[in-house]
Amino acid sequence: LVQSHGMNPILNRIDPYNGSVWAVAEAMANYVAVGGDPKTALLINNYIWPFPDEEAMGSLDKSVDAVVDCMNALKRPVISGKDSLSSTYRSNDGKTVIKIPPVLCISVFGKIPDVEKTVSSDIKNVGSTLCLVGKMDANMGGSTYYDINGMVGNEVPKVDLETLPKVLNGVHEAIKSGEILSAHDVSEGGVIGAVSEMAFGGDCGVELSLDSQLQRSDMFLLNETAGMFIVEVKDEETARRLFGNLPHMILGKTTEDKQIKVKIGE
Secondary structure (H helix, E strand, C coil), rough: CCEEEEHHHHHHHHHHHHHHHHHHHHHHHHHHCCCCCHHCCCCEEEEECCCCCCCHHHHHHHHHHHHHHHHHHHHCEEEEEEECCCCCECCCCCCCCEECCCCEEEEEEEECCCHHCCCCCCCCCCCCEEEECCCCCCCCCHHHHHHCCCCCCCCCCCCCCCCCHHHHHHHHHHHHCCCEEEEECCCHHHHHHHHHHHHHHCCCCEEEECCCCCCCCHHHHHHCCCCCEEEECCCHHHHHHHHHCCCCEEEEEEECCCCCEEEECC
């Protein structure tokens, strides 16, 4: 059984619709990254919301719209769920009212026919190629990067629902081929966060080589668009053969030296 979850309350607070799409994309990508088949996935939604006043009902309506749009785009059902529309604290004198941010937790479940075909996130070999697969949105609102710099942002990463199913299916087919050595979905912490966790797990280093024309390397490395993957493959030729029809980018190589290095142009 494969089981995964997607949730990011700060994104729902900024943008209930796109934050909810992000949660679905994260859960689906997390599910696919270990070997789950997106065409047989089943979803469950859990809405944890403040008491349903006008503001809370408005954001809930947007969140439900997002889940329905995701079901239609992915052609997968939400088979069950729960709502908890009571997460508001009121003091005895009525002067203090504290509402939690709107929280959507999406859970994804599915069977995997052969447990030996699962893929883990730890890097397996020194000298292999790391590739980013998926469509990145430039918005950074609600990101860890903004948070540690005391910011929130107004625009959250928008997941392209036309591209997402193609990426999920493409990565799954590549995993089935046995040519994906390790895989990690992108979520909080962004691209470099996922790469770092892969390196820690593999007890090795990485050297990323980015295009010198990249306007903001920090905004690229710390981007948190859900539905993207970091995958380890044998070499660049394998990456291009597997992902030639999908948005993808060669990031660099794994190294024996246990350092994370990023090179931009020269």
